[in-house]
Amino acid sequence: MTDKAAMRGPGRPRSDQARDAILDAAFQLLEENGLERFTIEGVAARSGTAKTTIYRWWPGKGALAMEALLAHAELTVPIPHTASAVADLRTVLDGIARSFAGATGRVVASIVLAGQNDPATLKVYHEKVVEPRRQRLRDIIERGKRNGEFRADLHVETLVEAMYGALYTRLLIRFSPLDEPGWMDRHINQLLEGALPRPLCSQGA
């Protein structure tokens, strides 16, 4: 009913073409230079729009970078749902690691950087990116608890933090590269050994 056209007020409608050109250009420049050398003027020039148009819709470079990331990055890893919660965790985390290892990773790092002095941006990032992904992990882990793969008193939040945090740490602190072969398996395995239920040990005697 209240379709898009109906709810629009008076005045020339916003140009989706300009919007897209800006977000495209922003994402490209973020990939190329990082946020340090990311300038609104650069985005305007590359996108063929006017600076005014950018400032009309975004309050600053943080917000623009944020939205460029959301619009372009393949942030949505497919949600696996197999019989094994462990395998599903592996799938999800591998997907994120792969995207962090590429261009998206550089942009994400930029966003987080910008967020340090711009709480609003970091907040949006939390809501739009971090929380949904964490929720997905939570769901899988809860499933594992229910079907006996994980011990019943496992603290889900802590496990999520350890798993997800490792990704950010490699992205930002760079102890070791994100694409190091096997690291994710090793990481998960070691985390899970604490998560698996203790063997009942009745086999002794």
Add this chain to the structure above:
Amino acid sequence: MTDKAAMRGPGRPRSDQARDAILDAAFQLLEENGLERFTIEGVAARSGTAKTTIYRWWPGKGALAMEALLAHAELTVPIPHTASAVADLRTVLDGIARSFAGATGRVVASIVLAGQNDPATLKVYHEKVVEPRRQRLRDIIERGKRNGEFRADLHVETLVEAMYGALYTRLLIRFSPLDEPGWMDRHINQLLEGALPRPLCSQGA
């Protein structure tokens, strides 16, 4: 013999007073504003020195911030060495968490994130801050392995990464605050449950 004065060439000697004033001012400004609004001109003004003097000794804001951090922050947590490796880990990690939760944390965050576009700075940070601390954790864990607190096939590096990384993640991504009561205990406990050797289970009937 070759005392400091003797090995000095001609000309006015470097003013330690200026150096200290610069590093002090830099650290203060870093605390107050974060690195985003940290400017060389600001440091010059606050310290009462000339911009030239700063540029003579540091190549850019990253390097200056880095050195200001190293000069001021209480980065050296005392190395505990009790009978219990687990207790020692707890002591060290708590110490770091406390410093990250305060002003030092803001500065560290600035440095790390500046490093995203300035590999040289990040490299120095690794060498001067990250590696020494990681080494300390490694030492403690190895000790735990030797005295039977931890299982023998524990992958040390992975455990170090999980423990240390959690700190950086809370600092930078801010899932949850660094001073949340009890979080570190919970975190360590859960990590260690996988690290502890399996009970021999002979206790079954």
Add this chain to the structure above:
Amino acid sequence: MTDKAAMRGPGRPRSDQARDAILDAAFQLLEENGLERFTIEGVAARSGTAKTTIYRWWPGKGALAMEALLAHAELTVPIPHTASAVADLRTVLDGIARSFAGATGRVVASIVLAGQNDPATLKVYHEKVVEPRRQRLRDIIERGKRNGEFRADLHVETLVEAMYGALYTRLLIRFSPLDEPGWMDRHINQLLEGALPRPLCSQGA
């Protein structure tokens, strides 16, 4: 015959209300800020009309300011016609001086300013304001010549220029204020009497 209504084609007729609101707002803003800070956007905002509507009817700020002046200013000084041409001159020039000394003066100055880079505007100003007023002076002076108040070989145009020009000079160059008491009398008297010494004229006989 072709009365106003009849010669109008189809379509919504021009809104006199909008027109008046625009001219009113324009005049006010001209008084308040001068032409330098006179903006079309300001006029639109103050008048409650759309920028489009202004641009539909006026080519630019010069023309709009011009018309605002013509519509509002009390540019038409009553034409005196007494027995004395000198007294009539005085009346007219005093009237202009008074209007120049107030808000109208500021607007006139703005128009002249705009005209420097906009010959069309200055041309309109000449036709609508300057020439009619000069003609009025010419008429009075010619009358004075005919009735012997002025000498017969007086060059009318030059006298008009001297009289009228003095007003503009005080308005624009501001040697002295336009409302200085007595200045206009002194000015007129000296123009009438000249600078050369009167011959001693054995006025006797």
Add this chain to the structure above:
Amino acid sequence: MTDKAAMRGPGRPRSDQARDAILDAAFQLLEENGLERFTIEGVAARSGTAKTTIYRWWPGKGALAMEALLAHAELTVPIPHTASAVADLRTVLDGIARSFAGATGRVVASIVLAGQNDPATLKVYHEKVVEPRRQRLRDIIERGKRNGEFRADLHVETLVEAMYGALYTRLLIRFSPLDEPGWMDRHINQLLEGALPRPLCSQGA
């Protein structure tokens, strides 16, 4: 004694080269476009200097235009001093008229009109340009009074205003062109002779 170098403090001295380039460019652009389209950015581009450098030394376009005019225009007409005050007046006024008729005139017009919204600029113009010239006229006229060329009770100020004002009026209002042949003679003559008929003066013995 206290020569220029001696009284200078520390720091890089101001570049006269930059200063000259700016004033040259400013004057050219003023001639070409008038003050309306005179932009600081344009001056920076043409002069090859940075905008900052301009803003460091001049508060705005008015002041810059002002100084460009003073630096370049041939504002100093030679001061004649012959036996005839009338002839001297003619010489001075002709000189000014000639300069007003050319490029200098356009720049002067810009300055004067810019001054309408910028009292500081107009004040400087008065002090540096208007007053010195008016003083020169005053001197000549006083001389004429002393040697009997002009009547003793002549109001000097009024005559100066009438003469000088005619020039500005032609420059700004453009009743008629400044280079109209013979106009200045006619103007001066009529000012000297006045409008009233000469008394018949039994010019006989």
Add this chain to the structure above:
DNA sequence: CCTTAACCGAGACGGTACGTCCAGTCTTATG
């Protein structure tokens, strides 16, 4: 009465210039 043309408001668009801040480089006088 119902098209059709011209109006009106609102407001987004590509632009130009503004005046400011800071980056880095340089030049000079002083210690």
Add this chain to the structure above:
DNA sequence: CATAAGACTGGACGTACCGTCTCGGTTAAGG
């Protein structure tokens, strides 16, 4: 030599208006 002071080029900032361009919605005249 190092230093304080400060002028220099240069790039980007965020803002204000420009003049143009869609839009949705009036308001008459004329078919």
